[in-house]
Amino acid sequence: MALNLNCPICGPRSGYEFRFGGEDKGPRPAEEGATTALWLAYAHLNRNVAGVQREWWCHKDGCGTWFRVCRDTVTNCEVPTVDTL
Amino acid sequence: MLKRSTQPKRLWRSAPLKPAYDAVVIGGGLHGLAAAYFLASRHGMQDVAVIEKRYIGYGGAGRNTAIVRANQRTSENVPLYKEALDMWPRLTRELDFNLMFYNCGNLNLAHSEAALKAMRLQTATAQFHGVDSRLLTPAECKALIPALDITDRPKYPIFGGMFHPPGGIVRHDAVVWGLAKGASARGVHIHQDTAVTGIEVQRGKVAAVQTSRGRIATPRVLNAAGAYAAALADHLLDIRLPISVLTIQAMVTQPLKPLLDHVISSGGYHIYANQTLKGEIATGAHMDRWPNYTTGTSAYYIKHQAEALTDLLPCLQGVKFMRTWAGLADMTPDMAPIMSGNDPVQGYYQDCGWGYFGFKSCAAAGKYMAQYMTTGTCPEILAPFDPGRFAAHRLMGETAALVNYSADN
Numbered sequence: 150m151a152l153n154l155n156c157p158i159c160g161p162r163s164g165y166e167f168r169f170g171g172e173d174k175g176p177r178p179a180e181e182g183a184t185t186a187l188w189l190a191y192a193h194l195n196r197n198v199a200g201v202q203r204e205w206w207c208h209k210d211g212c213g214t215w216f217r218v219c220r221d222t223v224t225n226c227e228v229p230t231v232d233t234l
Numbered sequence: 235m236l237k238r239s240t241q242p243k244r245l246w247r248s249a250p251l252k253p254a255y256d257a258v259v260i261g262g263g264l265h266g267l268a269a270a271y272f273l274a275s276r277h278g279m280q281d282v283a284v285i286e287k288r289y290i291g292y293g294g295a296g297r298n299t300a301i302v303r304a305n306q307r308t309s310e311n312v313p314l315y316k317e318a319l320d321m322w323p324r325l326t327r328e329l330d331f332n333l334m335f336y337n338c339g340n341l342n343l344a345h346s347e348a349a350l351k352a353m354r355l356q357t358a359t360a361q362f363h364g365v366d367s368r369l370l371t372p373a374e375c376k377a378l379i380p381a382l383d384i385t386d387r388p389k390y391p392i393f394g395g396m397f398h399p400p401g402g403i404v405r406h407d408a409v410v411w412g413l414a415k416g417a418s419a420r421g422v423h424i425h426q427d428t429a430v431t432g433i434e435v436q437r438g439k440v441a442a443v444q445t446s447r448g449r450i451a452t453p454r455v456l457n458a459a460g461a462y463a464a465a466l467a468d469h470l471l472d473i474r475l476p477i478s479v480l481t482i483q484a485m486v487t488q489p490l491k492p493l494l495d496h497v498i499s500s501g502g503y504h505i506y507a508n509q510t511l512k513g514e515i516a517t518g519a520h521m522d523r524w525p526n527y528t529t530g531t532s533a534y535y536i537k538h539q540a541e542a543l544t545d546l547l548p549c550l551q552g553v554k555f556m557r558t559w560a561g562l563a564d565m566t567p568d569m570a571p572i573m574s575g576n577d578p579v580q581g582y583y584q585d586c587g588w589g590y591f592g593f594k595s596c597a598a599a600g601k602y603m604a605q606y607m608t609t610g611t612c613p614e615i616l617a618p619f620d621p622g623r624f625a626a627h628r629l630m631g632e633t634a635a636l637v638n639y640s641a642d643n
């Protein structure tokens with residue numbers, strides 16, 4: 150399914166130039182005192198929302214920037230950022 | 235003259251939705267129908283319901299490219315897939331329904347020394363488990379498929395191949411219909427157009443399932459909702475799984491005279507293909523690079539597929555694609571499935587994360603999940619598939635390369 154994304158540096162580009170970087174799960178857990186459960190959740194567990202989710206992307210075949218966008222996983226379209234997610 | 239009957243003969247009966255069942259299976263796909271069939275046929279469970287949101291076979295069950303084989307990579311996986319492969323002829327007889335098992339063999343191509351080395355390990359693992367799998371030279375590959383270009387002209391020249399004679403193709407719709415027929419004949423109720431919307435838990439145990447057509451009391455439920463299983467587990471029970479859902483596409487060409495007698499696949503080109511009994515070349519392999527639930531196809535992959543196919547098999551140049559479609563694949567970080575039960579909720583079982591291996595495995599997975607749900611104890615063969623392996627970071631080595639849908643690679 151086709152996808153276009155807005156790179157904060159390069160603007161709108163074909164989705165195939167980007168690498169998906171996973172669901173946005175908040176900041177990386179601090180090494181100190183981090184439990185197995187915390188690392189498991191951060192590294193592997195997903196919500197798999199059917200709808201709008203905030204996620205990481207990298208403009209791999211472009212400027213190399215990592216950034217976050219909101220995308221609807223049912224329509225596969227980028228949507229304006231929702232702060233409550 | 236053929237006599238046309240006025241009433242189409244149904245393979246399975248419709249039944250009223252009862253307020254209570256011994257077991258409820260979520261999803262009328264391959265794994266749900268297989269588990270229900272074995273619950274009724276092997277464990278004498280009288281009251282089993284399969285709850286299907288759309289119609290049976292709506293998910294991956296009706297969209298896959300029907301390839302079966304047993305030469306997986308690891309010792310935990312091979313025995314399960316071997317048993318599943320061995321079951322097709324027996325199930326055909328048992329269900330009294332032709333599953334059209336065509337054991338034409340699978341040829342997997344290597345395009346580098348490194349790929350050949352990996353195949354050497356994979357064939358050794360297969361042979362250790364009694365699965366027929368052998369390494370072939372490029373000339374031997376060409377003897378099997380004369381249309382292959384084994385010169386050094388292609389972008390990725392052929393270094394050798396791995397041939398797995400007992401694998402092949404099974405008619406995927408027939409598996410859905412046959413299992414539904416067998417399950418229904420043994421008393422299983424199949425409820426289509428019915429969505430599971432909730433799971434009631436009382437004192438840590440499953441008590442009931444809520445559906446779009448009412449509440450069903452039950453002590454055990456199997457989540458076999460395929461690509462929707464992970465979202466469902468999160469939504470209904472707050473159980474998060476290490477799954478990413480990606481769209482996977484497939485397509486068929488116009489029918490041709492016989493030219494491809496085996497299933498052929500290539501990791502280098504990211505492609506697999508076989509010739510159907512109608513003569514079409516059925517081909518696929520690509521997943522979208524990002525999770526989505528669209529089941530949409532794209533020009534990008536049709537172009538890729540055409541380029542790869544014609545580089546491997548130049549005689550296909552100019553042949554037209556007739557049809558393209560897509561379904562969803564529930565991928566795990568190690569490309570091995572998740573099967574578990576009674577954790578953290580007693581009576582809750584899950585069988586998912588099959589990615590694009592869920593057709594070939596369904597008979598064995600259904601058989602053992604049925605045993606698990608009857609006895610409450612995990613059968614030994616399923617123990618490695620517990621999701622606890624991700625917490626321990628002991629991922630299985632079923633992936634050939636790092637997966638790109640997971641954030642940690």
Ligand SMILES: Cc1cc2nc3c(=O)[nH]c(=O)nc-3n(C[C@H](O)[C@H](O)[C@H](O)COP(=O)(O)OP(=O)(O)OC[C@H]3O[C@@H](n4cnc5c(N)ncnc54)[C@H](O)[C@@H]3O)c2cc1C
Pocket residue numbers: 260261262263264265266285286287288289290291292293294295296297298299300301302428429430431458459460461462466482483484518559560561562563585586588589590591592593594595
């Ligand atoms: C294009 C493509 C090619 C493939 N090729 C192969 C192949 O060659 N070989 C192979 O082994 N595998 C292949 N696969 C993978 C295989 O099809 C899947 O792994 C398999 O279908 C999984 O079976 P399942 O029973 O878990 O899920 P499914 O068959 O998808 O069934 C799940 C069912 O659950 C239902 N459901 C969802 N939510 C609910 C709810 N809330 N309530 C009730 N019901 C619900 C759905 O409607 C669906 O019918 C392919 C997949 C695709 C998409």
Ligand SMILES: [Zn+2]
Pocket residue numbers: 156157158159160208211212213214
């Ligand atoms: Zn950029």
